[in-house]
Amino acid sequence: MAYQRITLTVNDLTETVDVPHNMTLLQMLRQKLSLTGTKNGCSAGECGACTVLMNGEPVNSCMVLAAECEGATIVTVEGLAKNGKLSKVQEAVAKAGGVQCGFCTPGMMISATALLERNPNPTDEEIRQAIVGNLCRCTGYFRIVNGIKEAAKM
Amino acid sequence: MANAKSKEKPSSPIGASLQRNDVYEKVTGSAIYVDDLQFGNKLLYAHVLRSPHPHALIKSIDTSKAEKLPGVKVVVTGKDFPERMGLYLKDKTIFALDRVRFIGEPVAAVAAVSEEIAMKACDLIEVEYEVLEAVFDAEYGASEKAPLIHPQLGEYYCPNYLFPKPGTNISNHFKIRRGNCEAAWKECAYIVERTFHIPHIQHVPIETHGAIAMMDEKGKMTIWASSQSPFAQRNIIAQALHITQTDLRVIAPLVGGGFGSKAGVTMEAIPAALATKCKGWPVKLMLTREEEFFTNFVRQGLTTHVKVGCDKDGNILALKNVMYWDAGASTEYGANVVRAAGYSSSGPYDIPNIETDSICVYTNHPIGGAYRGFGMSELHTGIDQAIDELAEKAGFDKVTFLKKNAISEGDIIVTGMKMHAMGIQECIDNVAKSIEFSKKEEPTSPDRVRGKGIAIMWKAPATSPNPGSSAWVELAEDGKVTVGLGGQELGQGTFTVMAQMAAAALGVKYEDVRIAGPVDTQYSPYEWQTVASRLTWSMGNAVRAAAADARRQILDVVAEAWKENPEDLDIVNGVVVSYKSEKETPLANLVIYGLPRENNGGWIGGPIVGRGSFMPQYITNLDLETGQGPRAVVHYTVGCEGLDIEIDKNTGKIHVIKAAASFDVGKAINPELVKGQIEGGFVQGLSSALFEEIRLRNGVMTNPSFVDYRIATAPDVNFPLDVPFVEVPQDDGPWGARGVGEHPMVPTIAALGNAIYNATGIRLDGPPYSAEKVYLAMYDAGLTK
Ligand code: FES
Numbered sequence: 001m002a003y004q005r006i007t008l009t010v011n012d013l014t015e016t017v018d019v020p021h022n023m024t025l026l027q028m029l030r031q032k033l034s035l036t037g038t039k040n041g042c043s044a045g046e047c048g049a050c051t052v053l054m055n056g057e058p059v060n061s062c063m064v065l066a067a068e069c070e071g072a073t074i075v076t077v078e079g080l081a082k083n084g085k086l087s088k089v090q091e092a093v094a095k096a097g098g099v100q101c102g103f104c105t106p107g108m109m110i111s112a113t114a115l116l117e118r119n120p121n122p123t124d125e126e127i128r129q130a131i132v133g134n135l136c137r138c139t140g141y142f143r144i145v146n147g148i149k150e151a152a153k154m
Numbered sequence: 155m156a157n158a159k160s161k162e163k164p165s166s167p168i169g170a171s172l173q174r175n176d177v178y179e180k181v182t183g184s185a186i187y188v189d190d191l192q193f194g195n196k197l198l199y200a201h202v203l204r205s206p207h208p209h210a211l212i213k214s215i216d217t218s219k220a221e222k223l224p225g226v227k228v229v230v231t232g233k234d235f236p237e238r239m240g241l242y243l244k245d246k247t248i249f250a251l252d253r254v255r256f257i258g259e260p261v262a263a264v265a266a267v268s269e270e271i272a273m274k275a276c277d278l279i280e281v282e283y284e285v286l287e288a289v290f291d292a293e294y295g296a297s298e299k300a301p302l303i304h305p306q307l308g309e310y311y312c313p314n315y316l317f318p319k320p321g322t323n324i325s326n327h328f329k330i331r332r333g334n335c336e337a338a339w340k341e342c343a344y345i346v347e348r349t350f351h352i353p354h355i356q357h358v359p360i361e362t363h364g365a366i367a368m369m370d371e372k373g374k375m376t377i378w379a380s381s382q383s384p385f386a387q388r389n390i391i392a393q394a395l396h397i398t399q400t401d402l403r404v405i406a407p408l409v410g411g412g413f414g415s416k417a418g419v420t421m422e423a424i425p426a427a428l429a430t431k432c433k434g435w436p437v438k439l440m441l442t443r444e445e446e447f448f449t450n451f452v453r454q455g456l457t458t459h460v461k462v463g464c465d466k467d468g469n470i471l472a473l474k475n476v477m478y479w480d481a482g483a484s485t486e487y488g489a490n491v492v493r494a495a496g497y498s499s500s501g502p503y504d505i506p507n508i509e510t511d512s513i514c515v516y517t518n519h520p521i522g523g524a525y526r527g528f529g530m531s532e533l534h535t536g537i538d539q540a541i542d543e544l545a546e547k548a549g550f551d552k553v554t555f556l557k558k559n560a561i562s563e564g565d566i567i568v569t570g571m572k573m574h575a576m577g578i579q580e581c582i583d584n585v586a587k588s589i590e591f592s593k594k595e596e597p598t599s600p601d602r603v604r605g606k607g608i609a610i611m612w613k614a615p616a617t618s619p620n621p622g623s624s625a626w627v628e629l630a631e632d633g634k635v636t637v638g639l640g641g642q643e644l645g646q647g648t649f650t651v652m653a654q655m656a657a658a659a660l661g662v663k664y665e666d667v668r669i670a671g672p673v674d675t676q677y678s679p680y681e682w683q684t685v686a687s688r689l690t691w692s693m694g695n696a697v698r699a700a701a702a703d704a705r706r707q708i709l710d711v712v713a714e715a716w717k718e719n720p721e722d723l724d725i726v727n728g729v730v731v732s733y734k735s736e737k738e739t740p741l742a743n744l745v746i747y748g749l750p751r752e753n754n755g756g757w758i759g760g761p762i763v764g765r766g767s768f769m770p771q772y773i774t775n776l777d778l779e780t781g782q783g784p785r786a787v788v789h790y791t792v793g794c795e796g797l798d799i800e801i802d803k804n805t806g807k808i809h810v811i812k813a814a815a816s817f818d819v820g821k822a823i824n825p826e827l828v829k830g831q832i833e834g835g836f837v838q839g840l841s842s843a844l845f846e847e848i849r850l851r852n853g854v855m856t857n858p859s860f861v862d863y864r865i866a867t868a869p870d871v872n873f874p875l876d877v878p879f880v881e882v883p884q885d886d887g888p889w890g891a892r893g894v895g896e897h898p899m900v901p902t903i904a905a906l907g908n909a910i911y912n913a914t915g916i917r918l919d920g921p922p923y924s925a926e927k928v929y930l931a932m933y934d935a936g937l938t939k
């Protein structure tokens with residue numbers, strides 16, 4: 001199998017990884033860097049569980065080849081809390097009760113973080129649209145939306 | 155210092171909306187699910203060869219080419235594991251033996267050093283089939299014309315409360331014959347008869363199924379699985395593989411959504427089977443999303459014929475249900491769904507004459523298993539819509555009609571059992587008020603029509619008659635508490651609620667209680683399964699008893715040391731206090747080392763271990779012909795839902811304006827968690843009502859992806875949902891609590907169907923109420939052009 005060596009920044013650390021050509025960013029994060037917080041719900045770009053920030057934009061990491069990430073800056077759910085302190089989105093969604101099984105949560109945290117970066121005062125509708133690609137089967141979304149709204153106020 | 159601690163008024167953790175004890179891990183990505191476990195370089199990857207035919211005989215299987223492929227470690231087929239297994243009716247095997255019964259059934263499996271090699275090896279397995287005529291319809295399947303899917307049905311093990319009919323495709327026929335329907339129809343002033351079809355749907359946990367199995371050289375096996383049922387899996391898989399339950403250990407990390415799909419045994423047995431042939435090597439299988447959709451459990455389809463009648467005063471006199479369940483290729487679990495729908499078939503109504511036939515039919519469709527609600531959504535979709543029409547026919551306001559006919563405490567219910575106290579009247583009032591049910595409202599646009607619908611429900615935990623729970627409580631030198639339990643955290647918040655209960659029963663702070671996890675059958679105390687909304691009630695009773703046991707042991711030690719009466723002592727915020735002598739001592743150290751006797755007289759006490767268990771002991775079987783018996787179930791949780799909707803006349807799209815859901819939870823141990831369950835369940839119900847259907851064509855699921863099988867997304871849920879709950883205590887529940895995990899998705903389809911009827915006068919024969927279906931029905935009715 002053909003491998004490629006890439007260097008990228010993941011959660012503020014510079015990483016150099018040898019990746020097979022067909023390896024996805026999701027597989028690289030989970031298997032090569034042991035960052036298992038990012039989840040796999042479909043491997044097909046349809047559930048959002050694998051969402052990470054790539055150069056500031058939310059992407060489905062199952063749909064990005066690791067080899068395309070040379071020089072990229074990636075933020076995963078593990079990179080949101082700083083020194084044990086939760087980010088605003090993490091804290092607010094937790095407080096609002098927006099977490100049940102937690103499997104959609106990493107992707108939700110990333111999509112919500114990206115939203116508040118580009119739009120610090122989103123409407124409810126804008127929040128819902130920002131997480132349209134993040135499926136949650138447990139919560140009915142109400143408390144996730146409320147949490148993101150609260151995070152915007154913090 | 156006189157009782158400083160005891161004067162700090164402790165706030166009870168019961169009824170407090172404390173934050174979940176797993177939330178930090180879940181928002182930071184450090185929570186561990188099965189796919190996150192690391193096994194090193196020795197890990198083997200499994201792949202499954204599945205049946206391409208809905209019904210066929212296996213003439214031959216040749217695995218020789220696959221075995222020779224470099225990197226392949228093991229290839230197994232049905233002949234290696236002929237034992238039949240199942241939670242209730244033992245009608246399935248890990249791999250098909252001589253016959254395949256649905257598309258996707260495991261035929262063979264490979265363990266190899268990489269996923270690619272395992273897949274390639276499966277392609278090299280040659281299977282010769284002889285295709286048989288298949289059954290794709292439950293009513294046809296139940297008829298004499300249908301080919302037999304399980305010719306050996308009569309030989310299968312079956313518990314004595316299921317009634318299979320050997321020589322047919324009927325694996326359970328549950329009957330109710332109560333009163334005399336034939337006579338009662340003559341007294342009815344109004345009668346409604348309707349048929350409804352409820353399609354198969356899937357649970358869609360965002361985490362698919364996964365399991366890793368490893369057998370050691372001595373033959374002891376460990377399985378790591380995303381599981382609602384580690385103990386049931388230990389029992390069933392051990393029997394299937396001919397090892398003892400003690401030599402099978404199941405470790406169950408956090409579950410990324412279950413909804414019934416991860417109960418009982420499904421794909422976990424496949425890596426376990428492979429692992430028996432490669433001792434010392436862990437074997438991993440994760441289902442793809444496509445496999446998740448149809449190769450494991452689904453919710454079975456239902457065709458139900460409902461007839462209901464009332465007298466001129468609006469009293470429901472008789473109800474007849476004939477339910478044909480399209481239960482799929484195995485009904486090992488589903489046969490009990492059919493039974494549950496049968497013994498609850500009156501719904502929460504007081505009806506003197508009832509006739510029910512709930513018929514479980516084998517088909518060549520995916521396997522129906524437990525699904526949040528366990529048959530109740532399907533049942534209520536029929537009866538609640540027929541009763542909605544009956545109310546109208548009889549000239550009654552619907553809320554009045556429901557309240558008049560709803561079950562009351564002391565009523566003799568459908569199976570002959572006496573109804574316990576519960577607050578269904580209050581649930582109905584709450585919902586009617588919240589959506590202003592009696593107020594006729596104008597649509598917000600001339601392009602829309604508006605309507606409101608309401609429906610009530612009940613559901614009892616549907617289980618074996620004697621599912622047990624157990625727990626232990628230990629304390630460390632620091633005086634903090636660890637609770638051992640075997641029920642699983644699926645997202646519902648049970649670890650949090652159990653910590654609250656232990657804290658309250660022992661006298662410590664919630665923050666000072668830990669849950670011993672992950673659940674591990676080698677260390678955790680027994681729990682039947684995390685199903686049936688039973689943990690708050692059943693495991694809660696066990697945890698409460700274990701904490702009370704630890705408390706009693708502690709107070710005995712302190713009382714002896716202080717020469718006082720235990721009745722004068724209390725534990726408050728982790729400090730033992732005496733109300734008599736006003737002495738106090740923290741739990742730290744004494745719970746491990748005990749206390750010294752006076753005058754160098756030795757020691758009292760030792761490490762404290764509290765234990766508790768709970769099992770309902772009063773459930774009886776029901777009569778085969780009449781479905782009558784003293785006590786069919788432990789209790790019922792009741793509730794009501796309502797929706798105010800608008801329908802776009804140009805597209806058929808349904809817009810929810812407002813919704814309400816009210817359930818009697820007995821006692822909300824953690825009110826915000828209860829509300830979270832109700833909201834999530836309502837949306838899952840609404841999603842099933844609006845969008846979801848496993849589209850089956852000749853046994854093939856034609857939409858096994860999120861693009862083609864749509865579930866509710868955040869923009870779909872752009873309406874207020876009011877969830878006022880009711881608390882009429884359950885007599886044998888901890889602090890009065892009863893379960894509510896499944897119930898919120900039970901009446902949703904019916905409530906929406908009733909709202910559509912109210913808006914359009916159209917009664918659709920079943921969900922999903924897609925825009926296309928609604929538009930075409932309105933077009934046919936001349937409501938739109
Ligand atoms: S795993 Fe990437 S979108 Fe589902």
Ligand code: FES
Pocket residue numbers: 098099100101102103104105135136137138139360410411645
């Ligand atoms: S919390 Fe379970 S999928 Fe969202």
